[in-house]
Amino acid sequence: MTQNPEWWKGGLIYQIYPRSYMDSNGDGIGDLPGITSKLEHIASLGVDAIWLSPFFTSPMKDFGYDVADYCNVDPMFGTLDDFKTMLNRAHELGLKVIIDQVISHSSDQHPWFQESRMDRTNPKADWYVWADPAPDGSLPNNWVSIFGGPAWQWDGRRRQYYLHNFLTEQPDLNFHNPEVRKASLDALRFWLDLGVDGFRLDVVNFYYHSKGLENNPQAAPLDTHNPGVNSENPYTYQTHQYDISQPENLEFLQDLRALLDEYPGTTTVGEIGDADPVARMREYTSQNRLHMAYSFDLLHTEHSTDHIRNVIGNMEAGIEDGWPCWALSNHDVPRVATRWGGNENPQKFPLAAMALLLSMRGSVCIYQGEELGLPEAEVPYERLQDPYGLNFWPEFKGRDGCRTPMVWTSESQGGFSTVEPWLPVNDVHLAYAVSEQDKSADSILSRMRKLIQWRQQQPALVKGDLELLQDTGDTVAYIRTHDQQSMVVAVNLTGKTQEIELSTAIKQVFEEPGFESQLQGNRLILPPYQVFFGELA
8 A cells, every 4th residue: 555655754644532522322432333434534644544542451540541451442332343443444445544552551451460460470570560668667669650640559469569650550661671561562563464554653651760769859930731731630740851762762762763764654642741742752753763753832722923933942952853733723722723723713813723734844644523623622520530630620621522422414413322321412513513614615614625636746845954043023934845845834813913024036826725815926924813825937
C-alpha cells in the first residue's frame, strides 16, 4: 500500500476515541465494527490516517489506558478479527491506521504485574518499579501522581511500594530491565505484523525513572506543560527531574525506531509532556528516534495572537531537523470550539482555527467531531466517568466533556446508539450532526472538507518551510515555502477586522471554502474569523 514512505511528514491524522465513535451492537459503547461502518465519512474529509485511542483488553479504570493484554482486543470493542476487518477497510479507502501504545505502565490486572507482586524472587519481580519504604515506613521519595496524591502505592504481599505515575491501578513498568524492553517491542511487532501503519506512543518520556529515586525539586514557576495537568494538581508543584525524561530513554527510542524501520512506511508520534517541550521534542525526533512528537503548546486555554506567534516561533527556532505534530483538540482537553472560541462566532471560528492548524509546519491531528465544529459538552456530575474529573471536581471537571458520543444524526442519541450511551449525548450537539451538515454546502463540515482537501494539494502547506511575518498586529501570518511554491498565510481568529501591510506583491489568491478578504495593493484586510492564502509573485 505504501507509495510514499514519508506520508506522515505533513500528514493529517484523524483521532478516534473508540468508546464514543459509533455503537454497532446497542450496548451504549462505541466499538470496532462501528468505526468500520463510518470510515467512509473519515475518507471523505481527505485525511491521510486514523489514530485509534486504546481498544486493548483492559479493566477500563482509565478507559483503556490501563492495558491488561497488549496483543488483544477488549470484548467491549469487539474481536481481533473485527480489528483486522477495520484495518483492511481503512486501507481500501486509502487511510493509514495508527494505534495507541501505552507501554510506560500497564493495568494492575496484567498477568505481568500479578506475577511481579507475588514476591521478590519470581521471574517478573523486577518488571515493575518497586521500592522499600523509608526507615520510618514512609514513602520512598516525594514523587507525585498526575492523578493526584503520591506516586507510590503500598503492596502488603511484597511489603514494598510500587510506582504509578497515574492511577494506583496503573503500575509503572521498569524499563531498566531488558526483558521489559523486549516484551514491549514484541507487543509493537505483533501489531506491525498485522499491518498497522504506526503508533501514537502515550507519555513517551515517562518510560524511565532515575534508579536513585532522588526527590524532585520544587517547581518554579508553575509547570503546566505536562499532559492533562491542571493548576489545581500538586503535580505542578515539582520540577520532574528524576521521574520522567531520563537519558536512558533515548537508547530505547533508537531500538524502537530500528523496529519500525523493518516495516517501511510506518511511523511513530510520541506524546511528550515536559517543562521544556521543544527541547525534548528536538531530542526525541532526531538521530533515528521518533518520527514526530506531539505538541501540547496549543492545547492550553491561552490563545492570544502573541501566544500563538511565540509557540510557532519557539518551535521553529528550537526543533531543528525534528518534526512536530500539532493539535488543537484531543481526548484530554476541552474542545477548541469552546476552549478558544467560547466567546466567538460558533460558525466561523472553528473553520479559522482549523485553517491555522492545517497551515502550520508539521503534521496534524484532528480530533473526532472537530470537523463538525463541536463545542465542549456539559456533563452533569452524576454522569461523570473520568476518575481525573471526579478527583478534582468542581474546579476541574475532567475530560468527559470532550469524550461524549459523536453525533451522526439529529435523532435520539445522535445516531450513535439505540440505547442511552456511556456518556450522555449533548442536546446542543444534535444541530451539528453529520446528517444535518451534509445537507448544506455552507455548513462547517462541508467547508472543512473543502479546506482539508485543498490543503492536501499545496506542497508548501504540507512540507514547506515556515517564516513568521513580523508586525502583523492581531493577525498570525507567515510564509510557507516548498520548491517552486511560496504561500502567504494570514489568520484572523478575532471578532474584529484586521489589516496588515505585506512587503511583497501577491500573484494569486487561492480558492478556498468561503473565506473573505480584500487585497488593496499590498494591503490585506481580513474581516473577523477570516483566513487569507496568497501565492507570492
